[in-house]
Amino acid sequence: MNTTNTAEPMVSLRDLSVTFTGGRKPVHAVSGVSLDVQRGEVVALIGESGSGKSVTMRTMLRLHPERRTRMGGQVCVAGRDVLAMSQREITDFRGKVASMIFQEPLLALDPVYSVGAQIVESIRRHEPVSAAEAHQRALELFERVRIPSPERRLAAYPHEMSGGMRQRAMIALALACRPQLLLADEPTTALDATVQIQILLLLRELQRDLGLSVVFVTHDIGAAVEVADRIAVMYAGRIVEEGTTRELIRSPRHPYTIALLKSRAHGAMARGTRLETIGGAPPDLSALPPGCAFAERCTLATDACRAAQPPAIELAPNHRARCIRIDAAAAIAPTVVA
Numbered sequence: 001m002n003t004t005n006t007a008e009p010m011v012s013l014r015d016l017s018v019t020f021t022g023g024r025k026p027v028h029a030v031s032g033v034s035l036d037v038q039r040g041e042v043v044a045l046i047g048e049s050g051s052g053k054s055v056t057m058r059t060m061l062r063l064h065p066e067r068r069t070r071m072g073g074q075v076c077v078a079g080r081d082v083l084a085m086s087q088r089e090i091t092d093f094r095g096k097v098a099s100m101i102f103q104e105p106l107l108a109l110d111p112v113y114s115v116g117a118q119i120v121e122s123i124r125r126h127e128p129v130s131a132a133e134a135h136q137r138a139l140e141l142f143e144r145v146r147i148p149s150p151e152r153r154l155a156a157y158p159h160e161m162s163g164g165m166r167q168r169a170m171i172a173l174a175l176a177c178r179p180q181l182l183l184a185d186e187p188t189t190a191l192d193a194t195v196q197i198q199i200l201l202l203l204r205e206l207q208r209d210l211g212l213s214v215v216f217v218t219h220d221i222g223a224a225v226e227v228a229d230r231i232a233v234m235y236a237g238r239i240v241e242e243g244t245t246r247e248l249i250r251s252p253r254h255p256y257t258i259a260l261l262k263s264r265a266h267g268a269m270a271r272g273t274r275l276e277t278i279g280g281a282p283p284d285l286s287a288l289p290p291g292c293a294f295a296e297r298c299t300l301a302t303d304a305c306r307a308a309q310p311p312a313i314e315l316a317p318n319h320r321a322r323c324i325r326i327d328a329a330a331a332i333a334p335t336v337v338a
Contacts, residue, residue, distance in 0.1 A: 007038065009038050010037050010041070010180060010181055011036065011077050011213065011215065012074070012075075013056070013074065013075055014034050014073055014074040014076075015032050015034055015072070015073040015074070016072070016074070017030055017070075017073055018030040018056070018070070019071075020064075020068060020069055021068050021069070022068035025286035025287070026070075026286060027286050028285050029055040029237055030052045030059070031236075031238055033056055033234075033237070033239055035056075037213050037215060039211075040211050040213060041214075041229050042214040042227055042229050043214070043215050043216070043229065043230045043231070043232060044218060044224035044232070044245075045217045045234055046217075046220075046221055046231060046234070048219060048235070048278075048282060051234040051235050051237070052236070052237040052238070053218075056234070057100075057183050057215050057217050058183075058185075059075055060077055060082060060181070060183060060215070061100060062082055077097065077098055078180055080097070092126070095125070095126055095176070095177045096126045096178075096179060097179055097180055098182075099173075099174040099175070099182060099183070100174060100183040101167075101171055101174045101182065101184040101185065102187075103189055103190070105158065105166040106166060108170060109166065109173075110158075111157065114154065115153070115158060115161070115169045116153075116154030116156075118173060119134075119154075119169075119172060119173050120138055123137055123138070123176050123177060127177065135154070137176070138154055139151060139154060141172035141175060141176060142154060145169075145172045146202065147165060167187060167188075167199055168199070168202070171187075171199075171202070171203070179212070180212065180213060181214075182207070182214045183214075183215050183217075184203065184214060184215070184217065185217050186219070188218075196223070197226075200227055201226075203227060220264075221260060221264055228245050229244065230242070231243065231248045231249075233248070233256065236288060236293035236294070238322065239322070240254045240321065240322045240323070241256070241257045241320070241321040241322070241323075242321075243319030244319065247318070248319065251316075251319070251330075252329075253315055253319075253330060253333070254326075255298045255299070255323065255325065255329050256294045256297075257321070258334065259276070260278075261333075262275075263276050263278060280296055281297075283296070289306065291305055291310075292305045292309065292322070300325045300328045302324075310323050310324045
């Protein structure tokens with residue numbers, strides 16, 4: 001699923017597959033994903049838990065346990081083949097070229113070192129600067145992400161900070177070595193609504209100021225709308241619809257995208273209206289069906305849907321969906337969703 005931009009993309013995934021082999025049966029977490037992320041662009045990956053969003057993103061940093069993971073296809077970031085890197089090359093690559101904001105910073109940050117010490121260590125690991133210079137940059141980063149009393153907070157341990165402050169510190173750590181690509185794995189999930197909005201606005205502001213490319217993983221379409229230029233909808237390890245945020249929200253064409261949009265509250269809803277739900281459950285990734293994985297939950301599915309994987313159909317420039325019932329889906333799409 002390519003964009004029409006002719007410049008070399010920051011991220012280029014081609015027919016990416018990721019299979020976990022540590023259990024009783026191989027789990028096909030990602031199957032045939034192709035996606036570009038342009039330089040300076042924010043792309044959101046959305047979908048239910050288990051759809052392959054985080055697995056796809058973590059593959060860009062090769063964070064999966066290699067003994068129990070089979071990865072196929074091509075993963076290029078900043079023009080470099082991630083899957084072909086040596087262990088030393090991938091260690092140098094992480095943090096410097098691409099870095100990640102993890103979902104739960106309390107687990108991602110080391111509990112026995114102060115937050116400031118961890119940022120200083122990261123900077124000095126990748127750049128030949130003194131401890132004093134690294135400390136000064138860490139202080140500037142804390143100021144940039146709007147952590148109050150930054151000098152004092154640098155000396156704090158992760159457990160001494162609130163959830164919102166820890167997430168800001170995690171963002172500062174991710175930006176410490178001036179990466180070109182920022183990967184955000186549901187960075188607002190554990191936060192209350194007010195803090196979520198603050199973090200989303202902060203991420204968008206930093207992205208614009210620093211010219212970052214960002215891949216943002218979320219199950220919340222509302223969050224994706226706030227930050228993303230483009231949205232890719234994932235289901236059972238595949239991208240089933242992709243388009244600009246405006247196009248995909250105004251004219252969704254895959255039944256799964258439509259179901260996701262209908263299952264969230266929005267301003268056009270009348271008071272007391274019951275939210276729609278998606279019936280059934282996602283398929284077993286160790287025994288995927290031969291046809292469309294959403295067919296068993298889809299009200300529009302036919303025998304043809306269950307027989308073979310649907311091709312990607314171009315609907316408009318930069319908008320495509322994998323569904324053979326696109327015309328029928330258009331008839332049930334919500335008219336106002338955002």
